[in-house]
Amino acid sequence: MSKLDNIPVRHQPTEAAGRKRTNPLAHVFDELVKFCQSRSMFMLHYCTGCGAIELPPAMTSRFDMERLGIQPMVTPRQADILLITGYVSIKTLKRIILTYEQMQSPKYVIGICSCTVNGGMYWQSYATAKVLKDYLPVDVYIAGCMPRPEAVISGMRELMSDIKSGRAQNWKRYYENYDHYLGNQQKLFGEDWQTPTDIIAEARHYGLMTDRTLGEHTALLEKHQRPLEALEMRLSAREKQKT
Amino acid sequence: MRPENYQARSQPPSNEFELNFGPNHPGIEGNYAFRVKLNGDQVLEARADAGYLHRGFEKLMEGRLWIQNIALVPRICVPDPVPMEVCYSLAIEEIGGLEVPERAKWIRVMQLEMSRLAAHLFAFGGHAATTGMYTTMFWGVADRDLILDRFEELTGGRVYSIYNIPGGVRRDVPEGFLDRLSSLLDYLESRLPDYDNLFFTNQVFVKRARGVGAMTQEQALKWGVTGPNLRATGLEFDVRRDDPYLVYDQLDFEIPTESGGDALARNLVRRAELKQSIRILRQVIERLPSIEGPIRCPIPNPLAWNVPAGEAYTRVESSKGELAYYVVSTGGDKPYRVHVRGPSSMHAVQVLEKLALGARLEDIAQIMFSLDACPPEVDR
Ligand code: SF4
Numbered sequence: 246m247s248k249l250d251n252i253p254v255r256h257q258p259t260e261a262a263g264r265k266r267t268n269p270l271a272h273v274f275d276e277l278v279k280f281c282q283s284r285s286m287f288m289l290h291y292c293t294g295c296g297a298i299e300l301p302p303a304m305t306s307r308f309d310m311e312r313l314g315i316q317p318m319v320t321p322r323q324a325d326i327l328l329i330t331g332y333v334s335i336k337t338l339k340r341i342i343l344t345y346e347q348m349q350s351p352k353y354v355i356g357i358c359s360c361t362v363n364g365g366m367y368w369q370s371y372a373t374a375k376v377l378k379d380y381l382p383v384d385v386y387i388a389g390c391m392p393r394p395e396a397v398i399s400g401m402r403e404l405m406s407d408i409k410s411g412r413a414q415n416w417k418r419y420y421e422n423y424d425h426y427l428g429n430q431q432k433l434f435g436e437d438w439q440t441p442t443d444i445i446a447e448a449r450h451y452g453l454m455t456d457r458t459l460g461e462h463t464a465l466l467e468k469h470q471r472p473l474e475a476l477e478m479r480l481s482a483r484e485k486q487k488t
Numbered sequence: 489m490r491p492e493n494y495q496a497r498s499q500p501p502s503n504e505f506e507l508n509f510g511p512n513h514p515g516i517e518g519n520y521a522f523r524v525k526l527n528g529d530q531v532l533e534a535r536a537d538a539g540y541l542h543r544g545f546e547k548l549m550e551g552r553l554w555i556q557n558i559a560l561v562p563r564i565c566v567p568d569p570v571p572m573e574v575c576y577s578l579a580i581e582e583i584g585g586l587e588v589p590e591r592a593k594w595i596r597v598m599q600l601e602m603s604r605l606a607a608h609l610f611a612f613g614g615h616a617a618t619t620g621m622y623t624t625m626f627w628g629v630a631d632r633d634l635i636l637d638r639f640e641e642l643t644g645g646r647v648y649s650i651y652n653i654p655g656g657v658r659r660d661v662p663e664g665f666l667d668r669l670s671s672l673l674d675y676l677e678s679r680l681p682d683y684d685n686l687f688f689t690n691q692v693f694v695k696r697a698r699g700v701g702a703m704t705q706e707q708a709l710k711w712g713v714t715g716p717n718l719r720a721t722g723l724e725f726d727v728r729r730d731d732p733y734l735v736y737d738q739l740d741f742e743i744p745t746e747s748g749g750d751a752l753a754r755n756l757v758r759r760a761e762l763k764q765s766i767r768i769l770r771q772v773i774e775r776l777p778s779i780e781g782p783i784r785c786p787i788p789n790p791l792a793w794n795v796p797a798g799e800a801y802t803r804v805e806s807s808k809g810e811l812a813y814y815v816v817s818t819g820g821d822k823p824y825r826v827h828v829r830g831p832s833s834m835h836a837v838q839v840l841e842k843l844a845l846g847a848r849l850e851d852i853a854q855i856m857f858s859l860d861a862c863p864p865e866v867d868r
Contacts, residue, residue, distance in 0.1 A: 291512045292519055294541065295566040295864060298647055301610075302636075305629045321512070334867075337519060337540045340511055366560065369551060372542045391647060 275411075282351070283408040286325050286401070287318035291344065294331020296358040296391045303394035315401055321347045326404070329377055331391070332360035332367050335433060338374045342430060345381055345419075346442035350451070352416050353384045353404055357397060362386050379429045382415040420448035424460030431462055437469035504532065509852060511540050517614060517856055518566075518863035520836065526849060534844040534852070536837045541867040549826045554580060555653065555790035557823065562648045564828060565865040567610050570603035571806035573652040576826075578733060579815040580654040582800035584787075591781045592656035593734045598669075598772045599642070599651065600734075600804070601765045605676070606635040607807035607860075608758045608765075615755060615857040616687055619696050624687040631679060638669055656784020666773045673766050673773075680762065688759050694752060701843040701855035702750035711842070712834040715809025716761060717859055719745045720753035727805040741768050751858035758860075794821050808832055808860050828868060836861030 268274075292300070304310050304317065318324040321344045333341060345354065356377050359365035364375035377383055384407065387400035407413035419426060423444050431438050445463065448454050510521035519540040525533035545564060549557045561576045562569030574596050581588060613628025636646045641662060643649035651658050687693055703713070705721040718725060726743045728736040744760030746753035787793065797819040803812035809831025816825040836859065843855050 289512070294519070295563055297518070298566045301625075301629045302633050305626045307630050307633050319513075332541075332543060334540060334542050336542070337511070340540070344512060366563070367543050367548070370543050370548055372544045393646060 279409055279411055282325070283405040284314040286313075286315045286353075286405070286408075287323060288315060288326035288328050288355075289321055289324035289344065289348070290317040290319050291328070291341075293329055293333055293337050293341065294358065294360060296330035296360075299391055299394050299397060300328075300330065303397045308394040308398060310398060310401065313398070313401060313405070321345075322349060324348055325352060327352065327354045327381075329354065329356050329361050329383075331358040332365060332370075332373050333377065334372050335374055338380060339434060342380060343440055343442075346440055346444060350416050351408075351413075353408070353413055354381050354415070355400060355404060356383045356386045357392055357400070359388050359390045362388055365390060374433065380426060380433075382418040382426075384413050384415045417451075417453055420444065420451060420453040420458060421455045422457045423448065424457055424462050427466070428460075428462040431465065436465050439466065439469065507849075509849075510537070516853065517861060520856075520861075520863040520866070522844070522852065524844070524849070524852070529849040531844050531847050531849060531852065534841050536841055538837060538863070538866050541864045543868065545868045546826055546828065549823055551822065553791065553821055554793055554795055554823060557826070558653055559648075559650050562650065563864070564868055565806070565808070565811075565830065565832070565862045566647070567862060568603055568607035568807045569648055570599045570652075571804050571811050573650065574600060574734075575802055575804045575811055575813045576815070577652045577654045578802040578804070579800040579813045580795060582802060583798040583815065583817050584654065584795050586655045586785055586787065588656055589782045589785060590735075591776070591779045592783050594772055594776050594779055595657050595661060595783065596652060597734050597736065597739070598769060598776070599639075599649070601768045601772070602635055602638065602669075604807045605762060605765050605769075606632045606639075608762055609635075611807070611857065611860040612687065612755050612758055615697075615751070615854065616693070618853040618857050619693055621687060621690070621693060624683070627679075627683070627686070631676060634672055634675070638665070638672060641665060641668070653784065653787075653790075655787045656782070658784075660783050661776065666776060669769065670773050673769055676762075677766055680759075683759070688756065697752040697755065697854060697858070698748070698750060700751040700851050701847065701858060702748065703839070703843060704749060707842075708749065711839050713809070713839055714831050714834070715805065715807070715860075716757045717754055717809065717835060717839075719743065720757045721749040722747045727803055727810055731803065733802070733804060739768055739771055751854050754858045754860075792821060794819055795823075803829075806831065808862055808865075809835065828865075830862075830865040830868070832860075832862040832865040835859040836863065836866045 302308055327341070327345055327348060329341065345352070356362065360367060361377040364373065367373045368375065374380065385400050385404045387396055389396055404413060445458065448458050504525060504527050506523060506525050508521065509524050510516035511519050521537040521540065523535045523537055524531050545560065549560060552560065557576065558573060561572040564572050609628040609632040613625040616624030616628070639649055640646050642665060643651035703721060705723055708718050708721045722745055724743050724745050729743060741764045744757055744764065746756050795817045797817055799814070799816040801812060801814045803810055811831060812829035814827040814829070815823055818824045836856070840856060840859060840861065844852050847855060
C-alpha cells in the first residue's frame, strides 16, 4: 500500500496570476524580503498539547531560540508561525482553524509531536483529530514523543531555510484547495461549520483561485450562512441617526 | 471576597461585558479557557471552559494492556509525570500482590522528589511571569532543565520517563549518578537565596500576590483542595506522612505550612517544599548505596499478563496535590476500569471559579498559576 501521499509535498512557487513584473530590481527586493522574513519569525503563543512543555526550555536561557529571531507573540494577527504542539482534540481544532485563518499571509504551520502526524498514541481516541494536514497545510513536521528542544530548533531552522529559498509556500495551498480542507472540517464539525474569515474573497485578492477553491463544500457555506446580527443592529442604528 | 458574602456593586448595565479569557492567551496555563463577566476590571462571574485537552484517557486505558498503559499515564499531567506512573504501578501491585524490592522503593522516592523539585521550579517560574518578572521564569526553567538532565541519565527520557513498571523500576541507577545528583542539589541549594532575593521577598511580587485569591481552611476542605494549596491555609496534611507509601515512613522531613491561604502563601509553601525535597533526596543518596538487592520483582510475561481480579485505590502526594488511582481488574489482560482522581480538576474548575469572583482581571492569571493547576489533568 502506497503511503506516499502522507509525506508533505513541497509546493512549487507559482507566479501570482496575471501579474507582470516589470521592475528589473524586483527579484533583488524579493530576496531581501525573504531573508528578512526568515530572520524574524514570530510564533503564536498557543499550547495545544503536551509537546508545549519543551517550548519553555527551547525559548529561555538554555537553548535560546531568540538568537534565531524566533519570539513568542500573543496575537494571531501579528504572528507568522502557528505551532501545533501535540495532539489536537476536536474542540481545540476549531480554535486552531479560527486562529489560522486570522493570521496574515505568509503564514507557516509547524506540527510538533507524533500526534500531529498520525494521531500518535491517541490513535484510537474518540476525542482527537488524527492527521493535522487534512485540516491545514503543514510546512514542517517534527516527529517525536516529545521532540527535544534541539529537535524543535532544528525544525525551525529547516523552516527558515525553506522561507529563504522560497520553498515554504504551503499557505497558498489553503486557498487553492479550500474546498478540500473545508470538506474535511465539515466532516468533523458538521456541515453548518462557519468561520468569520472570508477565505474565498482572500483567495481572489491574492490571485490564488483555482478550480479546487470552490466546490460542493463551499456551496454549503452560503446555504448555512447566518446573518451577523450584532453588526446589522449597529448599522441600522447608525442609519436611523442619519435620517 | 467570598461567593457567600460577595455582593456585586450595582452599576448601569452598560458597564458590564463578557470576555473570553483563553484558550489562546499568555495568562492561561496551557490550553484552558475562561468566560468572565466584568464590570470595569472586576470579575462578576467566571465560568471555566475545560475540555480543550480531552483525550478520553479512562476509556483508552480500558483498551490497552496493563503494561501499555504505563506509557499512557504520564501524559495525564505533563509538568509532573512521575507520580502518575508510580501511583498506577502501586495500584497494580496491590491488586496483583507483588512485593516490590526495597531498592526499587528508594529509587522511586528519588524520582518522585526530583519530579517535585522540577514541577515547583516550573510553577513559581510561571507565576513570576504573570507578574512581569521574567527573570525568575528564565531561572526556574533553566534550573529545571538541570534536573531533566539527571532524569535523562537515569531513565532515558527528559520529560516522560516511563521508568516505573509494576513490580519495580526498569533499570538500576547508573554509576556515578548519585554524585552528580548530589552536586546538583548543592547547586540548587545555593540558588535558593538568589530566588528569595529575586522573587519571594521582592516587594513587586509580595505586594501583588498578598490577599489575591485567598481562601480559608474550611473553604479549602469543603472544596476538595489538597497539596500545597491546602497547606497554605494552615492545615498540616501530607499523604507522604499521614498515609505513607514506599519508604516515606523511614525518611525525616517536615511539612511546611503557611496561614495566609492566598497566592503569596501558596508560593511560600512551594518555596519551603523545595528545601524539604532536597533534604529527602540527600537522605536517599546516603541510604541507597547500602541497600542491595534486585530492582524489580519477577512478573509474568507482560504481554499476556492476567492481573487477578480485584480492585485497589492508591494515593500519592504529587506536586499539585493528592493524586489517586482507582483500578478495577476482572482478571483480564486489560484493566476493567481506571479512574484518576487528580488534584487539578478541583483546583482549576470549582476553586478557581470561586476565587476569581471579585478579583481583578489581571489577577486571574496569578490565581491560576498560584493554584498550580494542570489543564491536561483537568480534561484527561
Ligand atoms: S507525541 Fe507524545 S508528547 Fe507529543 S502530544 Fe503526542 S503524546 Fe504528547
